Amino acid sequence: MDETVPEGHLARMKRVGFTIAEKAIESDLIEALNDALARLERDLGAKPAMNGFEGHHTVRIYNLLAHGAPFDAVPVHAAILPIVEGVLDAGCLVSSLSSIAIDPGERAQPIHSDDQIIPLAKPHAPVICNTMWALTDFTEENGATRLVPGTHLKPSPEYGGQYETIPAEMPKGSVLIWMERCGMAGARTAAAGGARASR
Numbered sequence: 001m002d003e004t005v006p007e008g009h010l011a012r013m014k015r016v017g018f019t020i021a022e023k024a025i026e027s028d029l030i031e032a033l034n035d036a037l038a039r040l041e042r043d044l045g046a047k048p049a050m051n052g053f054e055g056h057h058t059v060r061i062y063n064l065l066a067h068g069a070p071f072d073a074v075p076v077h078a079a080i081l082p083i084v085e086g087v088l089d090a091g092c093l094v095s096s097l098s099s100i101a102i103d104p105g106e107r108a109q110p111i112h113s114d115d116q117i118i119p120l121a122k123p124h125a126p127v128i129c130n131t132m133w134a135l136t137d138f139t140e141e142n143g144a145t146r147l148v149p150g151t152h153l154k155p156s157p158e159y160g161g162q163y164e165t166i167p168a169e170m171p172k173g174s175v176l177i178w179m180e181r182c183g184m185a186g187a188r189t190a191a192a193g194g195a196r197a198s199r
Contacts, residue, residue, distance in 0.1 A: 006082045009177065013087060017152035017182030020168060021175045024079040025133060030173050032070040033198055034135050037099050040067065055186065057106040064097040064198070071097060074198060080131055080175050087129040087179060095128070099135075101196045102143035102189050109186035110160035111148065122155040128180035133198040138174070140167040140187070143195040145176060148183030157183035 009019040040046070046059045054060060064071040075081070075094045085092060114128055138144035146165035151157050163183060168176045178184065189195070 006086055009083045010086045013083075013177065013179060016149040018147050018149075018168070018176060018178035018184075019083070020170050021079060021083065021177065023171055023173045024175050025077065025173045027173060029070060029073060030133075030135055033074075033133070034196070036067070036070055037061065037101070037135070037196070037198075040064075040099075041101070052107075053109060055102070055106050055109070057103040057189070058186065059101045059103070060098055062096065062098045064099060065094070071198075074133065080177070083177055084129045084131065087126050087177075092129070097198065099196070099198050100132075100186070102186065104189050106143060106186070106189045108146070108188040111146075111157055111163050111165070111183050111185045112159050113151065113156050113183050114180035116156050116159060123153055123181055126179050126181070130178050130180060130199065132168070132176040132178075134170050134172055134174045134176070135196040135198060137172050138168060138170045138176075138195050138197075140169060141190050143187045143189040144168050144170070145195075145197075146185050146187045147178065151183035152179045152181035156181070 012019040040061055041059060046061050048056055048058055050056055074097055144167040146167055148157060148163045148165050
């Protein structure tokens with residue numbers, strides 16, 4: 001099945017729990033997001049949270065929709081929203097929009113699923129669908145998110161457990177989309193110029 005159209009992406013998500021829409025976002029929007037985030041990081045004095053989950057070398061900014069354009073274009077993008085609606089439905093709601101900038105020297109985040117603390121029997125029908133927009137190239141060396149394929153079909157992964165993972169390597173302008181039941185984690189960074197994303 002063609003994974004460049006929503007139906008192909010949905011089929012892949014059913015199989016492995018995630019998909020990547022490569023170069024789905026127009027370059028002028030990516031640059032506008034990068035410029036706006038650089039300004040916000042400066043104006044807000046954003047610093048790492050200094051904990052094992054959010055990171056010691058990772059800068060996060062939450063509630064980006066409160067800052068208006070260009071962030072308001074993210075939840076309704078025509079290339080991505082149909083895939084999210086295919087996982088959930090057309091009545092889905094935005095729960096958060098944040099940025100993640102991983103700097104060199106970050107340690108790996110514990111493996112987890114985003115429904116880990118939701119009191120539902122696992123596996124269950126999707127209740128959350130996440131997207132991560134690559135505002136830079138994502139490589140294994142610069143901190144591409146790591147995923148555990150197939151865990152969306154099983155009970156929640158053990159928090160911080162050891163699993164065979166794959167990096168969500170993708171070029172700038174691509175979008176990783178995954179079900180909340182899929183085991184994943186932020187990766188350690190070895191390269192200069194870490195990954196930057198909007199989620």
